[in-house]
Amino acid sequence: MTARILIVEDEPAIALGLKDDLELEGYQVELVDDGNLAVDKACNEAFDLLLLDVMLPGKSGYDVCREVRGKKPDIPIIMLTARSHEAEKVLGLEMGADDYVTKPFSPLELRARIKAQLRRLNHASPASFSFAGLVVNFDAMEVRDGVRAIDMTALEFKLLAALIRNAGHVLSRARILDLVWGVDAVVTDRVIDTHIANLRKKLEPNGSVHISSIRGMGYRFDS
Numbered sequence: 144m145t146a147r148i149l150i151v152e153d154e155p156a157i158a159l160g161l162k163d164d165l166e167l168e169g170y171q172v173e174l175v176d177d178g179n180l181a182v183d184k185a186c187n188e189a190f191d192l193l194l195l196d197v198m199l200p201g202k203s204g205y206d207v208c209r210e211v212r213g214k215k216p217d218i219p220i221i222m223l224t225a226r227s228h229e230a231e232k233v234l235g236l237e238m239g240a241d242d243y244v245t246k247p248f249s250p251l252e253l254r255a256r257i258k259a260q261l262r263r264l265n266h267a268s269p270a271s272f273s274f275a276g277l278v279v280n281f282d283a284m285e286v287r288d289g290v291r292a293i294d295m296t297a298l299e300f301k302l303l304a305a306l307i308r309n310a311g312h313v314l315s316r317a318r319i320l321d322l323v324w325g326v327d328a329v330v331t332d333r334v335i336d337t338h339i340a341n342l343r344k345k346l347e348p349n350g351s352v353h354i355s356s357i358r359g360m361g362y363r364f365d366s
Contacts, residue, residue, distance in 0.1 A: 146191040146261050147171040151181040151207065152223065153199050157246075161194065164250050165257075178202025186214045192260055197224035197235070205238045212239030216321065219260035223248070233360055237317040272307055274366050275349035279307060286346075298323065299342050306354060306364035315361040 148165060152158040153176040162172045173190075175181045178201040185193055185207075193211065197204035208220055222235045225246040235243050242256050272279040278287045284300045286293045295303075305322040306314065314322070316335045324330050339362060343351035355363045 145169060145171050147173070147189065148192045148194060148257070149173050149175060149181070149185055149188075149190045150194045151175050151178070151185075151199065151204065152194070152196045153177070154196075157196075161253075164254070168254060170257075176200070178204070178207045181207045182210045185211045185218070190218065192257060193218055193220045194257075195220055195222050195240075197222060205234060208235065208238040208240050212321065219263070221253075221256060221260065233315070236313060236315040236360060239318055239321065241312065274307075274353055275346070277346065277350050279303065293345055295342075295345060299338065299345070302338055302342055303346075306362065307366075310364045310366050313357045313361050313363045319361065 148170050150158055150161050150165075150172060152161065152174070155176075158174050158176065162174055165172050173184070175184055176199075178199040180201070181193075181195070181199070182202065184190075195204045195208060199207070204222060204224070208222065211218065211220065219242075220240045221242045221244060222240045223244055223246060224235075241260055244253055244256060270280065270282050272281070276288060277293075279285075280287070281304060284297065286295055286300070286303070301323045302319070305319060316332050319335055320328060320330055339354065339356075343354055346354075353365055355365060357363055
């Protein structure tokens with residue numbers, strides 16, 4: 144099935160260039176140049192991926208990302224911006240973006256990032272996952288070290304599952320909050336950090352090293 148991509152970009156030359164390039168790759172592409180229209184279209188129509196500029200009329204790309212993520216938690220979102228400061232990237236990740244590309248960018252690199260996100264979207268979640276001698280059974284919500292089941296709360300298991308299912312990607316604390324506690328929950332960063340620390344202790348001696356702290360950004364699981 145051909146992937147359907149929504150491009151949200153208010154600079155006509157960039158938007159049309161992206162559209163032409165991605166259509167040549169075989170994607171179905173639609174353009175929107177306003178933040179409010181982007182939220183309406185992304186939330187009420189079926190798209191496989193969202194390419195989202197930060198600076199938009201009507202509503203910023205950050206706000207669009209946050210609102211769309213709240214309605215459609217699984218859609219891949221790649222943010223496009225001319226800004227290169229780390230704080231801007233962190234904010235994009237906290238709003239729920241999956242990836243971040245700084246202008247000017249290579250069309251080849253962007254296509255590769257789009258393909259990576261679509262592969263992740265289309266990859267069926269396995270019933271189990273193994274790493275460091277541990278077996279994670281998603282259906283049974285259980286982690287075993289050989290024959291021994293590791294004592295783990297439902298919240299800790301959801302946290303581990305969220306990290307594994309986003310392996311190789313940095314999850315901001317805000318994104319972890321949405322995935323594990325829910326979008327309406329009020330939880331401090333310290334609580335999230337404490338649960339990560341408890342999870343690492345339970346996965347020792349080998350499993351804990353797979354959960355990395357990315358300073359100023361969040362956490363990443365590497366298998």
